[in-house]
Amino acid sequence: MAPTHVQSLEVLALHEPYPLILRITTQSDLLTQRPALEVSRDFSESRPDNPLVKQSVSPYVSPHKRFPMITNAIHPESAVKQRYAAAARTREPALCCAVEYDRRFLEVIPKEVIEKDYGCGDPSRYLKPGETVLDLGSGSGKICFIAAQIVGPQGKVIGVEMTDEMLEVARRNAPMVARQLGFANVEFRKGRIQDLELDLERLDERLKSRPISDAASFLAADGLAQDLREREPLVASDSIDVVVSNCVLNLVEPRSKRRLFEEVFRVLKKSGRAVVSDIVSDQPAPQHLQRDPQLWSGCISGALTEQGFLQAFAESGFHGMQILQRDESPWRTIEGIEFRSVTIAAYKGKPGPDDHATAQASPCRDGGACC
């Protein structure tokens, strides 16, 4: 790496018995938000020849130690995009857990969308008529099309997705669903859920007339992206009643997880809530599992522990976290670690009387898990 390209150098950790970890951010990381290069040297084994190792870090693996755990040198986002681009073309059964959706809502949804279901729960059942809903990682659009029917013509549903092939399936099927319903209240936008301000299609358009060919045009593009975030955000602050997501948060690369939860908080109205189904584990996934791109894109390696998941919401300012649904049996058990689906509600403001419906739907009333 040429020294002129280094934007910042950050010491992430320098405590025995942990390794020294440095985060080196280059100029290109600023625009693409690719993981910065992280290098570590393990001083716990006092070997003078102990080499520097390229790695990235997971901020939420250990809820007790506020200390990042070393994970991998793979690029999780590329692995995820590749896997779901293929899964948008041909159904991949290994990517989905069995979920019971309300059959009434499936009747108007085209078969292609239902077949390309890669969810692990059903956050849509906690929605109410008239709400504005944001679905993170909307895939082929199933949860959005169910939500559209629940919120009705007075409500609105926005799906955000980064994989072109998935967006194509969802957008192509949206007019068919609207025709069946007699109203159109769903739209799909291209973006990364950890950066809900940046509209990737607008950025693409603008960059066509200003291709990046050198450092100066690169920095100009970075400025353009920042300008777009401020002037024409993909999802505005305080604009959403309910953020839902079905089996996606685990797929966000470790160093963007904190920002992801902060973005969920930003876009919600003060009275808003998040209802998220996702895979969580009962122990942190060890490094060798995290280095496996198949396990990454397969909703395993990036899963937070259940406690880490709740803590991530709390650390981003959420209140009143509730476990609405928790699968008794694990979806998968790998090396003794159980990975299961949970559905969690978290409130931006303190829950009020309007949230009665959600509380009623919660198994907490029947002795289910609550925090």
Ligand SMILES: C[S@@+](CC[C@H](N)C(=O)[O-])C[C@H]1O[C@@H](n2cnc3c(N)ncnc32)[C@H](O)[C@@H]1O
């Ligand atoms: C497991 S699938 C779930 C899709 C959908 N929610 C469902 O229930 O069928 C994960 C989806 O999230 C998308 N995704 C993963 N990471 C993303 C990110 N950082 N930003 C936007 N979309 C993302 C993938 O492209 C994929 O379509």
